[in-house]
Amino acid sequence: MRKLASFSYCLDHARRFYLRTRIPTPTQYCDGLRGVFVVYDPFDPHRSKYDIDNDDTVITLADWYHIPTLAAGIVPTPETTLVNGKGRYAGGPTTPLTVIRVIKGLRYRFRLVSLACDPNYIFAIDGHSMTIIKVDGVNVEPLTVDSIQILAGQRYSFVLKANQPIGNYWVRAEPNVGTTGFAGGVNSAVLRYLLAPNADPTTTQTPNVNPMLETNLHPLVNAAAPGLPGPGGADVAINLAITFDYDALLFMINGAIFVPPTVPVLLQILSGAQTAQSLLPSGSVYTLPPNKVIELTIPGGSIGSPHPFHLHGHSFSVVLSAGSSTYNYVNPVQRDVVSAGGASDNVTIRFKTDNPGPWILHCHIDWHFEMGLAVVFAEDTPTVSTFNPPPSWDELCPIYDAMNPEDL
Numbered sequence: 306m307r308k309l310a311s312f313s314y315c316l317d318h319a320r321r322f323y324l325r326t327r328i329p330t331p332t333q334y335c336d337g338l339r340g341v342f343v344v345y346d347p348f349d350p351h352r353s354k355y356d357i358d359n360d361d362t363v364i365t366l367a368d369w370y371h372i373p374t375l376a377a378g379i380v381p382t383p384e385t386t387l388v389n390g391k392g393r394y395a396g397g398p399t400t401p402l403t404v405i406r407v408i409k410g411l412r413y414r415f416r417l418v419s420l421a422c423d424p425n426y427i428f429a430i431d432g433h434s435m436t437i438i439k440v441d442g443v444n445v446e447p448l449t450v451d452s453i454q455i456l457a458g459q460r461y462s463f464v465l466k467a468n469q470p471i472g473n474y475w476v477r478a479e480p481n482v483g484t485t486g487f488a489g490g491v492n493s494a495v496l497r498y499l500l501a502p503n504a505d506p507t508t509t510q511t512p513n514v515n516p517m518l519e520t521n522l523h524p525l526v527n528a529a530a531p532g533l534p535g536p537g538g539a540d541v542a543i544n545l546a547i548t549f550d551y552d553a554l555l556f557m558i559n560g561a562i563f564v565p566p567t568v569p570v571l572l573q574i575l576s577g578a579q580t581a582q583s584l585l586p587s588g589s590v591y592t593l594p595p596n597k598v599i600e601l602t603i604p605g606g607s608i609g610s611p612h613p614f615h616l617h618g619h620s621f622s623v624v625l626s627a628g629s630s631t632y633n634y635v636n637p638v639q640r641d642v643v644s645a646g647g648a649s650d651n652v653t654i655r656f657k658t659d660n661p662g663p664w665i666l667h668c669h670i671d672w673h674f675e676m677g678l679a680v681v682f683a684e685d686t687p688t689v690s691t692f693n694p695p696p697s698w699d700e701l702c703p704i705y706d707a708m709n710p711e712d713l
Contacts, residue, residue, distance in 0.1 A: 335374045336373055339367065355412045357413045358414040361406070366426050368422055379676070403476075407465075413464065414464055426492075428452065430475070435464070438463065440640050445525055446524075467498065472501050475493055534635065535634065539597075546558070561589045561680075563667075570590060579686040593658050598655060599655065601654050603654075606646070612678065613642050613669040614645055614666060616654075617665050620639045621640070623652070627646025627650045
């Protein structure tokens, strides 16, 4: 009875929380509520490949808007690219840029993270190559490239050898929307060797002759995609057709617009709802059986492409990447944010339902997420419905209700 009484209270609380918070919080991520959380692996299989890995080797890329998001329009255009929180904008002052310091002869593990609300970036460092060793938290076979396309929410670890003459080198992050190019130091940071002068670089950009291709990334262990190696080799196949309602200015997946429910899907399941028909938002929740191989296909090319789709609760195997027509079931990259690509693409991913719970799949372009570009996979609802929250569960809602709304 404690469980049912607690759920009744928290369901009512969840509705009131939604009504209290849904107006001020949309896209607050784009106004700066974002950052990096690094978990260091004491058994990193790539540890012998680098000398330095610390707070100074985290590189974040982000877009910045001069108007707060609630007043900026539906899909505003960023004025600035920030590298570790600093940047210049076209026509603006020559403000200091982020300086990434290295010592000649050492090897650095950089953790490149896109905190963007919208753009994807082509990232490169003048005069240097990068050896990718990890993608979205999954170790990969080392791959040396001279540029990396990184979409919103994606993460790459790469090793850089500081083997060039002592000096300053441009770090470039060219966005696909907003101000492009690097005139005056926009979309840039500085890689500075010890003993180099405190000045902007004078290096020139050379063509990227060895760009990263997703199809060249392969997991270090357990490389095979789940299921049988071929078409029809999954237990459940779902196609996610993306359309756009130009009148409502909202996205739809298979004809449904994702509207955040007043009661979270997890609470709905815990209170007894288990089927897709009984879970809200209607049409946006897919129930998945446990311990089965799921194959999702995501046609590309819809308005606002390329869409970076992020699945919570799982890494997945990308058996067909954007820009490719070749399926790979042997050693496809495993990640949790994938580009849906352009009009000719039909990106296909696989994962196994071995993590019970409701997991959202959404576009990581925050504007698109707000416009309904998401679905929820309710995985193994019978098991989830048996979960018994700890006593501290009962304390959360009263604590919240006692708070001053101005402190939320």
